[in-house]
Amino acid sequence: xxxxxxxxxxxxxxxxxxxxxxxxxxxxxxxxxxxxxxxxxxxxxxxxxxxxxxxxxxxxxxxxxxxxxxxxxxxxxxxxxxxxxxxxxxxxxxxxxxxxxxxxxxxxxxxxxxxxxxxxxxxxxxxxxxxxxxxxxxxxxxxxxxxxxxxxxxxxxxxxxxxxxxxxxxxxxxxxxxxxxxxxxxxxxxxxxxxxxxxxxxxxxxxxxxxxxxxxx
Numbered sequence: 001x002x003x004x005x006x007x008x009x010x011x012x013x014x015x016x017x018x019x020x021x022x023x024x025x026x027x028x029x030x031x032x033x034x035x036x037x038x039x040x041x042x043x044x045x046x047x048x049x050x051x052x053x054x055x056x057x058x059x060x061x062x063x064x065x066x067x068x069x070x071x072x073x074x075x076x077x078x079x080x081x082x083x084x085x086x087x088x089x090x091x092x093x094x095x096x097x098x099x100x101x102x103x104x105x106x107x108x109x110x111x112x113x114x115x116x117x118x119x120x121x122x123x124x125x126x127x128x129x130x131x132x133x134x135x136x137x138x139x140x141x142x143x144x145x146x147x148x149x150x151x152x153x154x155x156x157x158x159x160x161x162x163x164x165x166x167x168x169x170x171x172x173x174x175x176x177x178x179x180x181x182x183x184x185x186x187x188x189x190x191x192x193x194x195x196x197x198x199x200x201x202x203x204x205x206x207x208x209x210x211x212x213x214x215x216x217x
Contacts, residue, residue, distance in 0.1 A: 004214040006181065008157055009101045010148070012166030013109035013116065013134075015188025016206070017098075017125070020081075020088045021046075024189060027080035031073045037061045046191040051143050051170045082115070090123055091187060097206035098128050102214070106131040108151045108164075110144055131155055144174035152178060163213040165206070172200045181216045183209045 011017055014024070025042045032038060037060055040048075050056050054070040065073070091097075098105065106129050109116050113134030120132050133151045152159060159178030164171055167188025175182035183201045186192035195202050201216065203209035 004101070004103050004163070005217055006161055006163045006213070007103040008130075008155070008162045009103060009105045009210070009213060010151065010162055010164045010180070011098075011105060011107045011129075012164070012168075012171050012188075013107055013120070014111055015167040015190070016165060016185055017090060017094045017107070018088055018123075019091045019187070020085075021189055023081060023084045023088055026084060027077045030080040031057075031077040032060060034076050035061055035069075035073060043191075046189060047194070049168075049189060051168075078112075085119070090125075091206055093205055093207045095125075097210045098125070100207055100210045104130050106151065106155060107133070108144070108148060109134045110142075110147070111135060144170050145177040148174040148180075149178055152180075163216055165209045165213060167195075169194065169198055172198060181213075183212045183216070185209050 014020055021042060025040065025045050028045060029039050032040065040060060048056060048059065054065045057070065057073055058065040107120060111134050113136050116134030117132055120126055126132065131151065131154060133147070133154070135147065148164070152162060159180040162178070162180040164175040164180055164182045165185060166172070166182065167185045168190045172182040172184060183203055184195040184198065185206060186195055186202060186204050201212045203212050
């Protein structure tokens with residue numbers, strides 16, 4: 001068995017370990033409906049979604065979305081998301097993928113910290129992670145980079161020791177900002193073609209993502 005060249009793995013949560021695409025799309029449509037917007041399909045959401053999320057909302061609604069408007073839409077989205085959360089399962093091979101990593105692991109999500117921590121515990125995953133961090137802010141929607149920097153600082157890790165597995169180009173950008181590497185997972189919230197076109201390593205399953213992560217320089 002080969003060991004990883006980088007010793008620590010940071011997992012993304014939404015769309016990666018947690019299979020919540022359908023719920024995210026439903027909650028997004030509730031938010032759009034509240035503003036007279038269109039109904040978005042899962043495929044369209046995967047193609048168009050990006051951060052800052054306010055830019056995605058503006059494109060889909062056909063008008064500018066200022067901070068106040070985004071805050072209102074974000075609250076509506078999260079109310080609908082919370083209401084359906086019990087319907088979500090982990091990705092099919094999430095536990096096997098976690099078990100396949102030989103080094104230390106942690107989890108970083110852009111979902112609210114106070115809700116993330118008990119949810120991860122509910123799925124029985126907390127013992128696997130040296131640290132679980134979510135968003136410590138009232139309104140989300142921004143990029144992950146600054147939060148990854150804080151996450152690694154709390155762990156006492158240099159980015160060069162780290163690989164991140166996530167489902168979005170924002171995950172890859174965050175990893176690059178701290179000198180980490182990233183494997184992108186096609187089973188989440190982003191269009192697989194966009195991920196493959198990015199030039200980053202891409203995997204169709206989480207276990208394959210871990211296998212790739214163990215070989216990255």
